[in-house]
Amino acid sequence: MGIKKSSNYLSPIARIFDKFSRQQDVSLIYGEPINFENRKVLPVAKINYIVGGGGGYSSETGNSLGAQGEGGGGHISVRPLGVYEIDAEKVKFKPIIDLKFTLTLVAVFTLGLVWLLKRAR
Template sequence: MELPDAVTTAVETIRDSAGVERVYGEPIERDDRTVVPVARVAYGFGGGFGEGSSSGVNGDSEDAPAEHGSGGGGGGGVVAKPIGALEITDENTRFVRVDDRQRLLGAVVLGVTVGWLLGTMSD
């Protein structure tokens, strides 16, 4: 079974964009160091298709409605999340991870505050 042109084009576009240049950003040079941004990139793709039939209620084609059918569908997506950077100097190369602890702490404080407010409102 051949894929429709739209599905083939979508698959090719996602495949072509899944290169290493999506994970490592353009190097940034400053003073005596080079910094290369690093991200986690995830791709997803799904599709479907369908057909119709002309069998009737009792399996007879005589009481069947007119033949018809259809199908299609597809979708895809990409998520990129920065995870750190490579710092390159003449002395060494090291990976510096992005620290998400501040965002996590903010979410915990927000959750506790909302919980406290809801608790005081129900009294």
């Protein structure tokens, strides 16, 4: 005798996506404010995410059990951008310097300068 499954099947992946979609607010990008002396510091980040998934359910037929399937995957990346410094007089954004980007710019500029100097000779 087979086990009767509910027709209101909710995939575990659907529950994860549902929870993630409810959390899509500014708290994903702006962190909790940090009180420091007479000001607040508010961290800011850039968040990229890619998610995918599947699921399935087949109702019971005869004496056979219902079938189900699952699948999912994704990628989430968080990159800090900077902080907002808030005091009684002003709000100021202080960006975080991306070291890899800065080094890439310096390398490209240096190579371009060397190439121009060699060409000038």
